[in-house]
Amino acid sequence: MNCIFCKAVSDNSKSVEHIIPESLGNKDYVLPKGIVCDKCNNYFSNKIERPLLDLPYFVSVRHRNMIESKKGRIPIERGVIIADDGYKVNFHIDKNGRSLSFEDEQAYRYLIEHKRFTVIVLANESPPKNNPHISRFLAKVAVEALAKIGLTVEGGIQHIVENTGLDPIRNYARFGTGTKFWEYHLRPIYQEAHSFIDESSGEPYEVLHEFHLFQTQPNLWHLALAIFGFEYCIDLTAPDTDSYIQWLQENDNISPLNCPKGS
Secondary structure, X not given: OEOOOOOOEOOOOOOOEEOOOHHHOOOOOEEOEOOEOHHHHHHHHHHHHHHHHOOHHXXXXXXXXXXXXXXXXXXXXXXXXXXXOOOEEEEEEEOOEEEEEEOOHHHXXXXXXXXXXXXXXOOOOOOOOOOHHHHHHHHHHHHHHHHHHHOOOOOHHXXXXXXXHHHHHHHHHHHOOOOOOOOOEEEEOOOOOOXXXXXXXXXXXXXXXXXXXXXXXXXXXXXXXXXXXXXXXXXXXXXXXXXXXXXXXXXXXXXXXXXXXXX
């Protein structure tokens, strides 16, 4: 077996690969050991996913949706007390409930003295555009989503490894080479805490993430990925969004995630 990114022999790899990080609520979309070798797996975890999760938007959205990390921790949200010195406050959520902490003793003394205070918290309601960590993360997910399909076809994984047409996006994801920046399309498609209704049970549910591979034109494959109501789209074959924008214009701006599978 060979790794779908570096193409090295990966028979002895010991780690499974989460297509979407566990720290974004993913427990289900996983590739078996060896599809992504241990070296590439560790690289993505430390150099791509960790910087992504540390972006202010993802810290904030995970905090307010109480999404735990792999170690069971909910990110800390930070705010500033409205005062002359602008003391910093940290908001925590854990098994004991909600709590506050302060980064210096003067902030604590201010609280004791004034009893009441107002805190400003930056909303961070939208992910950043043109962000390299998001771009390389999407490139990684795109190749891995393709591998998820390849597992269902005899010889599918080896075909992905040998497909030189995928080399630009796989090398960009893994090594940051080939192009300075691989563009992605970003837009909201539903509210962050939107509730959907299960047709069979009538019960409401929320969607933390979902993805779909689709073609805008023959052999032009795209990944559409939704996380907390924002749709990200990346072209697997070219580092621009031209084909997707044209597809949107031709399809009344519908999200590919709402299209029938195989459309």
